[in-house]
Amino acid sequence: MKAQESQTPKIRPLVKEDAYAIGLLMEKIHSEFGCEPMHSLETTVRLFNTPWLENGTGFVIESAEAKILGYGWVRPSSWHCRNIIHLGLFLGTEAREEKVYVPLTNELLINAATRIAKHSGINEVITFYRSVDPIHPQIICRLGFKKHPVSMLGFRHNLSINNTDTTTVDINIRPAQLPQEKILITWLGEKIFDDPVNQGEPVSETYLDLEMMNPKFSPEQFLIAEKNGNPIGYLLMFLSKDTEEVCYDIGEFGVVPGWRKQGVGLTLLKTALNWIKKQGAQNAFVASFSSNPAISLYWKLKFRPDPVRTYYFYTKLI
Secondary structure, X not given: OHHHHHOOOEEEEOOHHHHHHHHHHHHHHHHHOOOOOOOOHHHHHHHOOOOOOXXXXXXXXXXXXXXXXXXXXXXXXXXXXXXXXXXXXXXXXXXXXHHHHHHHHHHHHHHHHHHHHHOOOOOEEEEEEEOOOOOHHHHHHHOOOEEEEEEEEEEEEEOOOOOOOOOOOOOEEEEXXXXXXXXXXXXXXXXXXOOHHHHOOOOOHHHHHHHHOOOOOOHHHEEEEEEOOEEEEEEEEEEOOOOOOOOEEEEEEEEOOOOOOOXXXXXXXXXXXXXXXXXXXXXXXXXXXXXXXXXXHXXXXXXXXXXXXXXXXXXXXX
């Protein structure tokens, strides 16, 4: 009996030193789905050196040989204009039997309930997975999660296709002056995301810092649109993965109210696509809530659906 118990995987807290092993696990899991993980190995290591799990808790499933078989976390966050608990769960092939992952998911849901009890107004746990993931949605649905009607639609732009749109606007587009203009980017995000239910919410300063920590980062990835010296819009590009293949995501962009539907957003996007192409990239990517009206603009510029960058949301009331 004792020998059998010694072979049973155990649950322990997630620590910063797990970053490299977690990165390898995520690479292996996503190779099953035929795609790259959201974060490269190097980015995962950098992420674990930021306060991404501040006020949250993480756990791993560890084999008797100290191999990480799966991991998960819960942390307070916001989504669709409401405070929620964000749950993450990723399981390698050796952790997908119910008897192996249930101790982990029980721990995560108990911690989620504890955090909900401490925060009035929070009663919902949310997670999300790529549309090409056939494994984890089934598992979390067994835990009582339901698929949400809003999704995050991913789009790809083939940069070899010439853009025939000739719209020009008399504005100045320049790289942000970093790090001092992180404050300006945050201010613009607050102004631009005036309909967060449909648009989503601006990225956090932690995410900006994470991108700026990338050795390959260029200030030209963060663009500011100005008219007569006044900031009226921005666009943020993020290096998709640390590989020899250059690949960028347009992570966020928008125009302040009063300057919309005047070609500013179109000019920002065209400027970004031209810059990405000059870096040697063959494709550019963007993702947007399915309810975001900006989707029509992406389509106009010949962005087309990309299932790898499409995410489905799942919610559970506690």
